[in-house]
Amino acid sequence: MLQTLQYVPEYKEELIYPAICKSLDALGIADDMRPGLKVVIKPNLIIAKKPEFPATTHPLVIKAVVRWLREHGISDITLAESSGGLYNAEYMKNIYHVCGMRQLEPDVSLNMDFSAQTLSTRPGFANHSFHIITPVAKADYVINICKLKTHAMTGYSGGIKNLFGVIPGLEKPQMHYRWPELSDFSRMLLELAQTVSPQLTIIDAIDAMEGNGPTGGTSHPLYMLLAARDLYTQDYFAAGLMKLNPMKIEMIRQAVESGLARPDEIELVGDPVPEGLTPFQLPDTKNLDFTDNLPGFLKKPFLFFAGRLLKSYPQLDREKCIGCGKCAESCPAHVIRIVEKKSKNASSQKPGKKAVFGKKGCISCFCCQEMCPMKAISVKKAL
Ligand code: SF4
Numbered sequence: 302m303l304q305t306l307q308y309v310p311e312y313k314e315e316l317i318y319p320a321i322c323k324s325l326d327a328l329g330i331a332d333d334m335r336p337g338l339k340v341v342i343k344p345n346l347i348i349a350k351k352p353e354f355p356a357t358t359h360p361l362v363i364k365a366v367v368r369w370l371r372e373h374g375i376s377d378i379t380l381a382e383s384s385g386g387l388y389n390a391e392y393m394k395n396i397y398h399v400c401g402m403r404q405l406e407p408d409v410s411l412n413m414d415f416s417a418q419t420l421s422t423r424p425g426f427a428n429h430s431f432h433i434i435t436p437v438a439k440a441d442y443v444i445n446i447c448k449l450k451t452h453a454m455t456g457y458s459g460g461i462k463n464l465f466g467v468i469p470g471l472e473k474p475q476m477h478y479r480w481p482e483l484s485d486f487s488r489m490l491l492e493l494a495q496t497v498s499p500q501l502t503i504i505d506a507i508d509a510m511e512g513n514g515p516t517g518g519t520s521h522p523l524y525m526l527l528a529a530r531d532l533y534t535q536d537y538f539a540a541g542l543m544k545l546n547p548m549k550i551e552m553i554r555q556a557v558e559s560g561l562a563r564p565d566e567i568e569l570v571g572d573p574v575p576e577g578l579t580p581f582q583l584p585d586t587k588n589l590d591f592t593d594n595l596p597g598f599l600k601k602p603f604l605f606f607a608g609r610l611l612k613s614y615p616q617l618d619r620e621k622c623i624g625c626g627k628c629a630e631s632c633p634a635h636v637i638r639i640v641e642k643k644s645k646n647a648s649s650q651k652p653g654k655k656a657v658f659g660k661k662g663c664i665s666c667f668c669c670q671e672m673c674p675m676k677a678i679s680v681k682k683a684l
């Protein structure tokens with residue numbers, strides 16, 4: 302499996318474009334190009350944040366890919382994403398604007414078709430079909446361009462996890478509700494990835510995110526662009542660059558055990574893995590999970606008896622909360638309410654709308670934390 306790594310010290314067009322050319326040439330992507338090919342780029346635009354903040358795919362990485370495609374005779378190029386939250390014209394226009402995607406026009410069309418299609422999956426999958434956004438469903442060729450990040454629920458977010466953004470809008474929280482256990486959710490992600498089956502996956506790790514990813518963490522640059530046709534093995538490789546144990550990331554472990562990821566076959570081309578990479582800080586949800594240190598044979602019985610006490614729950618910082626309701630909108634269990642709080646005395650917190658979290662029914666998916674623009678949600682253990 303060919304894996305490319307290109308050293309890119311900063312987000313500058315003149316540095317990124319040659320790196321993309323070298324990567325795509327090494328992977329033989331030019332051989333796939335033919336006149337009339339309908340190409341869809343699937344970025345990570347999870348939240349309306351500026352490109353300088355490491356939550357979303359940097360527009361200059363996409364711009365370089367678009368330039369390469371056009372130089373290879375491809376003109377039908379669409380950028381399509383269903384961010385966290387709603388999937389409609391008003392919401393996505395703001396995402397495109399804030400995330401810096403407008404600068405890609407007119408070389409690429411920013412998707413404004415908010416319909417979805419049902420695609421059947423392979424026999425034997427737990428998900429018999431997926432409802433996915435139309436441009437991706439109808440594409441001849443999908444290029445998955447993700448951001449390298451930690452993730453509160455899955456631990457890691459790269460190529461596989463990025464494809465969850467083909468599920469339209471608030472159907473994503475429904476998927477969390479359908480598959481609340483990490484093992485089932487991870488299997489769903491792998492089935493979805495095999496259904497979308499992107500021809501190429503590029504990881505923007507020039508800057509990456511550590512800590513409370515995928516939206517509330519901090520910068521941890523790796524100064525790298527990664528690319529591969531095989532997104533499963535690439536995720537194994539990229540998790541290693543973050544100094545995470547890939548076999549402790551459930552979706553990667555399942556990918557290895559099912560034969561989708563083949564880490565023994567990685568053939569690295571381009572720049573070497575640099576010396577002195579430092580471990581990414583984990584999200585609070587994972588830092589508090591000391592069951593990782595238990596021997597395997599003790600873990601299951603321990604979780605059976607102590608599972609409820611060890612469960613993580615969201616905790617609100619009321620001072621930071623502005624009552625925007627994005628957490629409630631994304632909560633699959635509908636346990637968040639937005640209420641008007643009155644100030645009891647002058648020294649107490651300011652009055653106004655605030656979120657109120659019910660513990661009963663919470664499935665600890667942390668979609669609320671993911672969507673909070675104010676970083677007002679942290680993690681606490683029931684114990
Ligand atoms: S917790 Fe965050 S997302 Fe929820 S209402 Fe408050 S500010 Fe908005």
Ligand code: SF4
Pocket residue numbers: 615631632633634635636637658662663664665666667668669670
């Ligand atoms: S409160 Fe937060 S963690 Fe709990 S189910 Fe709702 S979105 Fe998920």
